[in-house]
Every structure is written in C-alpha cells, then in structure tokens.
Amino acid sequence: MRPNVIINAYACSPNKGSEPGMGWNWIISISKFCNIHIITEGEWKTEIEESITDLPQGINLTFYYLPVSDKIRNMCWNQGDWRFYYYYHKWQKRALKQAEVICETVSIDIIHQLNMVGYREPGMLWKIKDIPVVWGPIGGFGGIPTPFLKSFSNKEAIKQKIKQAINNIQVYTPYIQKAIKKSDVLIACNSVAKNKLQHFRKDKVLVISEAGSLISSNKNTRNYNFETLKILWIGRNIKSKALSIALETMTELNDLNIELNVLGVDKSEAHLPNEETQNVNFHSWIPHEEVQNFFNSSHLLLFTSLYEATGTVVLESLAKGVPVICHDTCGQGDIIDSMCGVKVPMKSVDYSIQTFSKEIRNLYFNKNLIKSLSDGAYAKAKEFQWENKGKLMNDIYFNLLNKK
Known part of the structure; x- marks a missing residue:
C-alpha cells in the first residue's frame, strides 16, 4: 500500500x-x-x-x-x-x-x-x-574559512564573518x-x-x-589522447564560488596546452589575474543543452567553491564521466574520492592555487589516470x-x- x-x-x-x-x-x-x-x-x-x-x-x-x-x-x-x-x-x-x-x-x-x-x-x-x-x-552550517577571506573586499569579509557568527547562534x-x-x-x-x-x-x-544524478544511457567516447586538456568551470561570479582561484590556477599552467571554459560568467565580469591568461574562454548564460555539450568534450571539472551544501554540478559532472578537482569541504568533500577526482585541503588561497595547478599538471602528463578517473566518475554517479x-x-x- x-x-x-x-x-x-x-x-x-x-x-x-x-x-x-x-x-x-x-x-x-x-x-x-x-x-x-x-x-x-x-x-x-x-x-x-x-x-x-x-x-x-x-x-x-x-x-x-x-x-x-x-x-x-x-x-x-x-x-x-x-x-x-x-x-x-x-x-x-x-x-x-x-x-x-x-x-x-x-x-x-x-x-x-x-x-x-x-x-x-x-x-x-x-x-x-x-x-x-x-x-x-x-x-546551511559552516562557512568560508578565515584564510580565504583575504580574497574578499573588507566589506565582504566583514559581512561573511557576521554571517558565520549568526550561523553559529541562530x-x-x-x-x-x-x-x-x-x-x-x-x-x-x-x-x-x-x-x-x-x-x-x-x-x-x-x-x-x-543533489542527485541522472546517468546517460551512453557513455561519452571522449578522446584521451588529447593535444589540449579541456577543463570546465561552471557557476555564478560570486565570491564563494572562487572563480579567482581557478583563473590564478590557469596562470600557473600557461606553459601547457590547457583550455579552461568558464560557463555562467561573462568576460567583462571576471577579473583576469594578468593579460597573459590566454587559455580561458568565457561563456555567459547558455542553454542547458549546450552545457551538456561542454561536459561531453571536457576532461575535468574544476570546482573551486568555498562553501555550499553540495554543488549540483559536481554530480552532473560525474554522471557525464568527467572527474572533479575540488576543495575538500562541504558535500563535494563527502562525494569525491581518489577513484573519481582530486580533493585539495582548504589551507589558504595560495595553497589552493599551487595545489590545483600541481594536480592538473600531473593529470596533463598522465592521460591514463584521467581515463581511470572518468570510469570512476560514472561508478560514483550511480551511487547518487x-x-x-x-x-x-x-x-x-x-x-x-x-x-x-
């Protein structure tokens, strides 16, 4: 009944x-x-x-x-x-x-x-x-660790501290x-x-x-013998999403043939670290079908968010067989493991940038590992x-x- x-x-x-x-x-x-x-x-x-x-x-x-x-x-x-x-x-x-x-x-x-x-x-x-x-x-519990507030304006940092204090009391x-x-x-x-x-x-x-996942009936047949490593970043241009960390990470990888596609942010809204950041493409609002096309052609998702429940895009990425590189925090920290991605401890902005770039560099030269993580991503998505x-x-x- x-x-x-x-x-x-x-x-x-x-x-x-x-x-x-x-x-x-x-x-x-x-x-x-x-x-x-x-x-x-x-x-x-x-x-x-x-x-x-x-x-x-x-x-x-x-x-x-x-x-x-x-x-x-x-x-x-x-x-x-x-x-x-x-x-x-x-x-x-x-x-x-x-x-x-x-x-x-x-x-x-x-x-x-x-x-x-x-x-x-x-x-x-x-x-x-x-x-x-x-x-x-x-x-709704937790908050942005203090070392990461240095990338915020003084006004925004104070606002975050007040918000976290209220969180602890409310x-x-x-x-x-x-x-x-x-x-x-x-x-x-x-x-x-x-x-x-x-x-x-x-x-x-x-x-x-x-969050949950919808598994595609057909796995993507993406090319792992790539000349260009394609990375995806998806979100709004708000401080907690930490797009700036992703952009700074890319400046550390200028010597490699890597492409970052940023979905949901217009170039005019972003603050590029310097003019040498040539390996980033910005796409403001695009239809859901086109987002799926980006997933299908990407090798990695770079998820730099500092604070949220669970980014729905994380499970969407796994369902498409796209491994996730993220901070070890919130819901994504519970989901991502060594079988389907890479987690970076939240110590400081500089540490995140250096560690994200190191891990991406390692994957760039280890295409078989990306393929293995992709298989693990599909398996993880099935759990959710x-x-x-x-x-x-x-x-x-x-x-x-x-x-x-």
Missing part, C-alpha cells in the same frame, strides 16, 4: 537546477513509491503541470500552489538578501494552513519538510500532531530547536550538517546529499542516482510507520 505523504517544497521546477531542480527531482523520485501532496510556491506552475502529464507516476502527484509576488521571488534568488526570510516565514504559515486542510480530506501518513535546504527556516508542518515528520536534507533559537526536536527523522545534506545536528539529537542523524533517493526515502517512511 502506498503511503500518503505531504511534501513541503517551496522551490520546485522540472526545468531548473539548484533548489527548484532539487525539489522536483526528489518529488518525482519519491512519487514512484508514494502518493504525494506537494505544497509549493508556484513560480513554475505551468512547467510543472505540463511535465506531470508526461510522467507515468503523474497520477501520484497533487500540487497545491501558494504564489508570492515577483518582488519576493527576486529576493529569494538574490543570494544574500536577508529580507526574503521575513516573507518566507509568512509563506510557511500559509503552508501550514494548507497542510491542515489537506489532512482534513486525506489520511496522511508522513509529513516531509523538503526545501529550502537551509536550516534557518524549518517550516511549521511539525506542529501538526500525530503524523510522523521528516525534515531534510538540511544544510540554530539555538527556540523556533529552530523545536523543529529539530519535534521532527521524527533529521536528514543532513553533508557531514558538516550532520556533525552540527548531532549535538541536539540522541538518535542518529542521517546523511543524504540534496535520483531513483535511489526515492527508494531510500520510501524505506525511511515505512520504518517510521512501523514504529507508530
């Missing part, structure tokens, strides 16, 4: 990445095993309704839309705009009322607070009595502590979040990455397939129901 589940997912879209894509992929994966009632904001209502008709499990999905204004939507996607949390909190009150209405007409077995992933707003569905609650994946507020204690199952998105949440729970905190998350969550739900 399929359990009836309410999922609270503010952000949900079949055509987007990041939080909206994460929400959609978790939901459609779980819906293969459960009947789901989804409470979402509705920015992508049209896309959702069109996509449901193409899904075999579409009959198991019922969406409830609670839209907000374009102004609030812009605040949401403008990272760093703290005003959004005021409106998001008000939206969660609406979500609670909607969930209560659903419970009046449907026999709900499980409530799942899915996203946004950050711990600061856990929603209010845990207030509904006598129904087990799952919260997660949960992230989790102790009664509102968040009640959600932590009232939830029957907590799911951390990475080991950093798990270690923090474990302080407040005697029972085990699970770890499930918020979206379908596996659906099966895993179904097991978690049934374990909860068996305890009732």
